[in-house]
Amino acid sequence: MTVTEIPTHDELFPGFRAFDITTPEVRIRARVGGEGAPLLLLHGYPQTHxxxxxxxxxxxxxxxxxxxxxxGYGDSGKPATASDHAPYSKRTMAADMVAVMRALGHERFFVxxxxxxxxxxxxxxxxHPQCVLKLATLDIAPTREMYRNxxxxxxxxxxxxxxxxxxxxxxERMIGADPQxxxxxxxxxxxAGLAPFLPEALAEYLRCFRDPAAIHASCEDYRAAAGIDIAHDDADGGRKxxxxxxxxxxxxxAVGRCFDVLGLWRERAIDVRGHALPGGHYLAEELPDEVGAALSSFFLADRASSPGRAPSP
Structure with missing residues (x-):
């Protein structure tokens, strides 16, 4: 694996550096900054980091x-797919992130x-239970259970x-006719409409989403979710x-209105806690103070179990 720094000129991430991490399967773009316990932050659709x-x-x-x-998203690579959509399964995407964190010097981390x-x-x-110390999810319930309910x-x-x-x-053709x-x-x-999105961030999202390869890859992400991802969930049996x-x-x-979020997560995880926040789907941009405080409190509790400072890439 190789880690290559990419020059950046925007002010969205002050003090952060940008890197391309090339794994055996795909190139992943990442922003890296700060000191302390390693924390991996992953974005949703149709956004980027x-x-x-x-x-x-x-x-x-x-x-x-x-x-x-x-x-498949942002400035990361967009590999060819397969008939079972496995290249865009959450298993494959998760393996990408383990490789990225290892390349940056982090064997165990929060996510x-x-x-x-x-x-x-x-x-x-x-x-990869040996890698994840704690995890937090924003505005989702488990995929299989959401489809089934x-x-x-x-x-x-x-x-x-x-x-x-x-x-x-x-x-792909329908979206590609007018991606914006x-x-x-x-x-x-x-x-909240478009109010949560800073103009500079919105410009980045649209720049990346106009790429036909990104549109196709994001569709593959959802096709995998409705098929091979559920098969992987079923194969887990009762494992949590x-x-x-x-x-x-x-x-x-919609997630909180339509599902018992904590109840469904307790079917899939042993130790679950959480609550609603006074916002909509895009919580990180609508309520950054509340989300940041909740993540910090959760991840920094029981510091004895937290990893130490890792070296910079």
Whole structure:
């Protein structure tokens, strides 16, 4: 694996450096900054690591923060897919992140994920329990359980779950006809509209999402979620996440309205706690103070179990 620094000129992550980490399978773009216990932050759809720009600098005085673009998103690589969508399974994405953290000198770490990133974090904790000290999820319940408990209220709120899994290239062509209009519709239809998104961050999201390869890869992410990811969940049997898990969700979003978030996570993890926050889906940008405080409190509790300071890349 190689770690290559990438020059950056934006002010979204003051004091952070950008790196490309090339693993045997894919190149991953990451922002790295801060000192302390290693903390991996993973983004959701259809965003990039930039979604953490209001939180990562706040955490950098207590954590060695790594904000990574998942494969297929942002400036990370977008590998070819397969008929079973395995290259975009959460198992594969989780393995990417283990490789990234090891390349940066972190064998054990905390992880927080929003939306798709939370699903990657869930699989990471299951497949690599030796790596994950604690994990936090933002505005999700487990994928399998959400699909299996679909209701009239959930389906229209999460219409994209059923649209994006349609066979290629149908959704790709529909989105590709006007990627910006699709992005703004998808992300601006919540209770807060587009207000949570800083113009500079929004410009980054749109720059990355206009790439046809990113549109295709993100569809593959959802196709994997509805198929091979559920197969992996079923193969787990009764095995649960052993690491402590914090679930946060938006009181004004669909997940909290449609699901018993803590109840579903307790079916999949041993030690679960959490609560709703007074926002919608995009909590990291809507409520950075509340989210940052909740993550810090959770991860820094019981410091005896936390890893020590890791070397800079």
């Amino acid at each position: 930039v979604m953490w720009h209001r939180i990562a600098p706040r955490l950098a005085d207590r954590f060695a923060v790594v904000c990574a673009d998942l494969r 927080a994920g929003h939306d798709r990133g939370g699903r990657v974090a869930h699989r990471l904790a299951l497949d 679909t209701t009239e209220a959930f389906a229209p709120a999460y219409w994209h779950w059923f649209f994006l899994i349609q066979p290629a290239p149908f959704p 209009a699709y992005w703004l519709k998808k992300c601006g239809s919540g209770s 996440v052993a690491a402590p898990l914090l679930a946060l969700w938006g009181a004004h979003g």
